[in-house]
Amino acid sequence: MRNPLSKRIVEIEPSGIRKFFDIVNEMEDAISLGVGEPDFDTPWHIRDEGIFSLEKGRTFYTSNAGLKELKQEIAKYIYRKCDVTYDYKKEIMVTVGGSEAIDIAMRAMLDPGDEVLIPQPSYVSYEPCAILANGTPVIIELKEENEFRLTKEELEAAITPKTKLLVLPFPNNPTGAVMERKDLEEIAEVIKEHDIFVLSDEIYAELTYCGEHVSIASLPGMKERTVLINGFSKAYAMTGWRLGYACAPAEILEQMLKIHQFAIMCAPTTSQYAAISALRNGDDDVMKMREEYNERRRYLVHRFKEMGLQCFEPFGAFYIFPSIQEFGMTSEEFANRFLREEKVAVVPGTAFGACGEGFLRISYAYSLDNLKMALERLEHFIAHLREEKKNG
Structure with missing residues (x-):
């Protein structure tokens, strides 16, 4: 019998995050700090809009690119938050989460042999999506001494005549790193000089x-070479609604829409109606959730200092990326042993690229009570490891 499987697909490694979730689900009294999912419920006004749309029988397909009203609200939101103007008719489309937008953007832009620059550590989907789109991933290893920001020098060193696309994953999962305006301005000049896309x-x-988020699309000459990906999962606690969007030059979006049309048809109708309420009325909800995440972030930074655990201070997302290099163990060994001995699940840094070795990703999308309990167990665990090391 012939092999029914694609060699390219078989060679792609599954996510390094999921196996820890599977283990913790079977373990009694375990605490998971591994999931990148808000612990808040979707705000009621958003849920109500979704419920109302069902009661009104709005269960039809929308246009492939999404509801007109939602695309208009996305355009208003991007202008208000990022100071970038997009034509909702030609430059915005609604997708099944941000992940679909990443996938179809790469498929629409890449030809075989085109190189995709991927700063790591970063979200697990970028590299596989580049491979699935027939691109060639080129990894840029971000460094802790630079607070895991992408520098102009690192970017220039990675560019070749085959480079077509740079993935810019900030605020960053898993490190929590951000890129400030001055950082973006420096790399924007390199991008324009070498005629690549973002x-x-x-x-x-x-x-x-710490300060306002800056989109690289807002910088001079960058909108026309940037595909901006965003969505509703993280900011509005809408992970299960599966809704994202892409803003891009019309010539790129037209081809992305073609793939979306054949593979998906349209994003979930109920979710689209709910998202309209999120954008129109959700600023206060976002602010409250952000304030609580920030409280948790400051708590973790403080506790790591008390423990003597090396960690740079993250200013974005809801992750923190402490170093465990002092213990002479791989990230996977540390995470496995911590889970087995203390019943706390964290994610090895290597799940986000080989340069994540020696680090852990800890999510603070959990209650402060859960975080305090988990950090007590971590303190006990590393004290035991230091004692072992001391005694040889």
Whole structure:
């Protein structure tokens, strides 16, 4: 019998995050700090709008690109938050989460042999999506001493004549790193000089704790070479609604829409109606959630200092990325042993790229009570490891 499987698909490794979730689900009294999902319920006014749309029988397909009203609200939101103007008719489309937008953007833009620059550590989907789109991933290793920001020098060193696309994953999952305006201005000059394009994943834009988020699309000459990705999962606690969007030059969006049309048809109608309420009336909800995340963030930074655990201070998303290099263990060994001995699940840094070795991703999308309990267990665990090391 012939092999029914694609060699390219078989060679792609599954997500390094999921196996820890599977283990913790079977473990009694375990605490998981691994999931990148808000612990808040979707705000009621958003849920009510979804419920109302069902009661009114709005269960039909929308246009492929999404509801007109939603695209108009997205255009208003991007202008208000990022100072970038998009034509809702030609430059905005609604997708099944930000992940679909990443996938179809790469498929619409890449030809075989085109290189995609992917700063790591970063979200697990970028590299596989580049491969699935026949692109060639080129990894840029971000460094802790630079607070895991992408520098002009690192970008220039990675560019070749085959480079077509740069993934810009900020605020960053898993590190919590952000890029400030001056950082973006420096790399924007390199991007324009070498005539490459940017896929800017800004799903955590609302979760920025030091100053305002800046979109690279807002810089001179960058809108026309940027695909801006965002969505509703993180900022509005709408992960299960599966709704994202892409803003891009019309010539790129037209081809993205073609793929979306054949593979998906349209994003969920109920979710689209709910998202209209999120954009129109959700600013206060976002602010409250952001304030609580920030409280948790400050708590973790403080506790790590008390423990003597090395960690730079993150200013975005809801993750923190402490170093465990002092213990002489791989990230996976540390995470497995911590889960087994203390019943706390964290994610090895290597799940987000090889340069994540020596780090852990800890999500603070959990209650402060859960975080306090988990950090007590972590303190006990690392004290035991230091004692072991001391005694040889």
